[in-house]
Amino acid sequence: MNRLAITLCAAASVATAIAAAGAQATDVVGVTDTEIKVGSFGPLTGPVYIYGKLAMNGIEVYFNKLNQGGGVQGRKLVLVREDDSCKPEGAIAAVKKLVYDHKVFAIIGGGCSNSTLAARPEIEKAGVPFHVVSAVADGIVDPPLANIYTTQLTATIESEAQVQWAVEHGAKKLAIIAQHDAWGRSRYEPMLQDFKRRGLQVIADEEVTVDQNDGTAQALRLKSSGADAVMLVGYPKAAAVMIRDSIKIGYKPLWIGQTAIQDLPALHNMIGIGGALSDFVTITTVPGHPDNKEYAEWRERLKDTFPNDDLSVFNLMGIGAAEVFAKVLDTAGKDLTREKFLAAYDTIDNFKSSIYPGPITCKGRHKCNQSPAFVKLENNSVVSAGTIALK
């Protein structure tokens, strides 16, 4: 036993010594003359894979297009995916693997708010450039870090936009119905704060769950509260159930959704009742609908790479982010370093993306996308309902 103990202690001290020594020496650049290694992490498996896998498919499709055209500054883009299965430990492991094993140049991804939040210190420590694609929590970019930018509308912006839309359109009694999962809370809390800030009172504050199959109880409570506008913070299924059962009990408030339910035709199909979305507006990251003609090219390119898939909003999120990312890469120039790359973000000013409704501006801010656009459904096609300037 003693012998064992002694050897253990000895080895431990040795190991720590070496470790301490080895700890500093890490300067990674995933760039060669011919290619740039770009990492991505997010849920590839598990319930919310749409925010990871589908977005990454979009990124890949955009990278393929670039590579066919000779890549960026003569370098091909290689996308390395890692699954975080929407769990904090998964995200930390994924980021560490990308940084220290794959030695990627930069990371573009981030699907789940919680896991991306958990990985933030790791990303900060590694100093790897990180472009957020679909995670919405503000904590990921707030307080700002030199190496993290996002082109996703953050939760706070959307929540405030929802509230402001209601106010600007004459709603007097505002209610909230929200999912209280990690995604929902990242929007719900800033929304409550915004209510406070504007001196508004929450008439009714109900919860709906992702897998709920009936919203009658919630609808009844909302109705009895007499709310005339409802902030809907939920995924499509929850939203569909809520709207359907509200119609069922004859309750027709103004519904204000957010980007998770921007695919209005799909939502309408899920509700199944004609004219169900007559009093419904939602924020969008994509002005039109994936089936619209302006996205024909992406539909084909996606089919080429992923025959099983149909172009979805989540693919477009990835494409949009990749477009900005590539633009920054290009701006950074031929002899690429992380410093130059990050510096290049500051040159992105009023960039007209082919996907995002508003201009993208990373100049002097890390939340590059701050223009929420609202859409509504009119005779089965998605049309703009207008934009607002956040106050």
Next chain:
Amino acid sequence: MSILSVDGVSIAFGGVRALDNVTASFGAGEIVGIIGPNGAGKTTLLNVICGLNRPDSGDIRFADRPIGGMKPNRIAGMGLARTFQRSQLFAGMSVLENMMTGLHLRSRANLFAAALCTGRMREEESELAARAREALDYVGFAGFADRPGNALSFGQRRIVEIARTLISDPKIVLLDEPAVGLSLNRVAELDQLLRRIRDEKGVTLVMIEHVIRLVMGVSDRVVVLNCGQKIAEGRPEEIRKDPAVIEAYLGKLIDAGRAAS
């Protein structure tokens, strides 16, 4: 003097009276056989005594203390041990460990002693092991100490189980059909063993048994149950010719036969 007494015990399962006002007493150092046709309530009686079933009425005294409705482990702690119809040797342990488990109540080591592996705990363990081997030796199973419990034949398991009950020096041992599935010469060995236990250790043995040869041979007294009631009690030779018993086992057939002749 009686060490265990059952007084007017009744118990019913969903309307079926498994035991109906049964009274019996068992003296120190005697072997009592309990016989009766299937469903007579023999095993139920044992379960009630050792606390697995709580009697609806009646009281049970063991070592001059009422034990009716006590938890089985408490009763066991007072020195009442039993074996079961179906082998209850712990399959996941070696025979030796099985024996040592039999000494559970005779050992003290608590969680922390065990975790920290204190000197006293080690002493105790080796002491337990020694006693276990001794007990195995007593029934002539010293060689089996390190076999897994389930590597033994049915007969062997029975013997080891008896040894496991004896190891904690109980005052009384209840045996539920110890001879079931034993070959004839094994039964003879068992017979010898039971006598030795009584004579050398002075332990009271209460035994449910269908092998009439064994039970009549070895028992000092025999209690006969039928349909939950005690229908006879006495020395084996009395029981043999007790009409009630014969009727219980053979029904009216005998009388019919007599009438015919």
Next chain:
Amino acid sequence: MSLQALAGNRSFLSLLFGALLVLPAFANEYWLFVGNLMLVYIILALGLNILVGFAGQLAFANAAIYGIGAYGTALLQVHQGWSFWAAAPVGAVLAMVIGTLLAFPALRLSGIFLALATLAFAQATQWVLWHWESVTFGAGGFRVPAPNFGWLPVKGDYGVYFLSLAAALVLLLFAWRITRSRIGRAFVAMRDGEIAAQALGIDLLTYKAMAFALSSFYAGIAGALYSGLLGFVSPEGFDLFQMIIQKAMIVVGGLGSVVGSVIGASLLVYLMEILREFKSTQEIVFGCLLVCFMIFQPHGLVVSMKRWLPGWEEPLHLVGRVAADASTRSGSYKGATPTERRAVERA
């Protein structure tokens, strides 16, 4: 005496832990993290195996208890400003206390019913973590300050790593000794035959409570380390998937085997990292692996270890033996298929 018993497998264990010990010297941060996860899961598996493998209580609450340990430790630091070193033990004890209460339903329930009751408890715990927002910060989770190793020669990740290593070693030794003691025998007795165990004077409540307390304490410690390792705590970490992984670890390693827990935990953590290569098909591959393990290594890897490695000394505590026993007992039904044999067992 327990150390002597350890001798048979010392070669393997010291090899594994030796490797884990020098890992920080060679591994990059990613593999260091993986190694640390291994250590945390080894602790979890050790505890769960005491409960499920030795005491035979098929409980599904370990993930929740693990979470309670993590939340307890983290929240004491965040709300009360305690240091990690003060919070961790308290968190572990909190987990232990709550876990012990599960022994009461376990008195009346067994097998699948206990599994369901504890599963429900776990889901209810998740709900509390989501909705007791004033305390737990809800589903959004929260950051935890990194443990401070100021007075030690290690720092940051390495500190947590060596702390986990030490904890794992100590708890391994404890698990080994306890399972070889009269308490371990009482556990196995309960598992192999509650009635007989009672008849030998073993108090079911006491020992079930003890088994639950032990495993919860292990889970609590693991939770504390987990919070220190991630620096972020949120409910996802302790959901049903977490439970399934832990269960898989002890079954793959070997129910009722201390070394089995270590093997299962380290192997599965490693496999899950390897499976990353399968990207979005890794669910399928993982599922296939589980099924294959159950078909080809039903009693856990330790059984083959014992068969193939000379001097591999494995005590007879494997649940597998009970099954083997069952098939011999119903051996009288010649040509009976396993299904039929078990059916007969149940009859």
Next chain:
Amino acid sequence: MLMLSYLMATGITTGAFYALVALGIVIVYKSTEVVNLAHGELFMVGGMLAYTCYVMAGIPYIPSLVLAVAGAFVVGILTERIAYRPVLQHGLASVLVATIGVSFILKGIGRHIWGGKGDYLAFPPIVSPEPIEFGNIMIMSQQLVVLLAAMSVMAGLALFFKCTRAGKWMQATASNPKAAMLCGLRIDRIYMYTFAVGAAAAGAAGVLMAPLTHLYPDVGFVLFIKGLAAAVLGGLTSIPGAVLGGLLLGVIEQLAAGYVHSSVQDVVPFLIIMLALSLLPTGLLGARGLRKV
């Protein structure tokens, strides 16, 4: 008053969901004493197959339903073959882990094939989607379909167990496998069909509910958990018990959500399981579960 009647109605219609899922769980448990943890995924497979036939391939509804149920039936047989029969004699824990393995496989396959078509696949309702008047309240007609389906599946199973030979065999095997075997029944095969029937029930449920639950790879999980709660409430061995448990669960959920707060809706089933098991371990109509002495 209106609120109460709405909540009751909703409780019953959602309860029918849980009942329909619980039925399959009970069928399997009854004779094999195992809960198939892949049941939720079988539900998903049924729904997805129906979607493929009905929506993507344009096959009429009834044939699609039959095909989907048949498909689930086959998957059930496979499940028994790989995750139950070879593992059984090694104890409950092994079987549970094996069925978990199967659930991972099915979920993964589902995600791989149908996962790329967007987040939720909308299954067109087979009856008019508009709510219909029912007394003083409105009800979604599709929910009535599910309710009727639950009832008829229950009746169908009852008949199946009473009147068909296969059903009687299953009953016999369930109540006493040893005797059944000694009577020369191939209980291996009977267990296989039990699993298959359970799977088919799950598949049918998947198809019938698809217009309301919509389809996504993880649709089965929560329904499985709730169905399990219902089954346990009903005693895990009784078919009427499963339905009763399901309806009860649905009603309690709705009342809790309506009169307490919508946030407690999700914890109620688990509290019910805990209470049900610790207070009446045999469930409402069940017989098993007590420690055998």
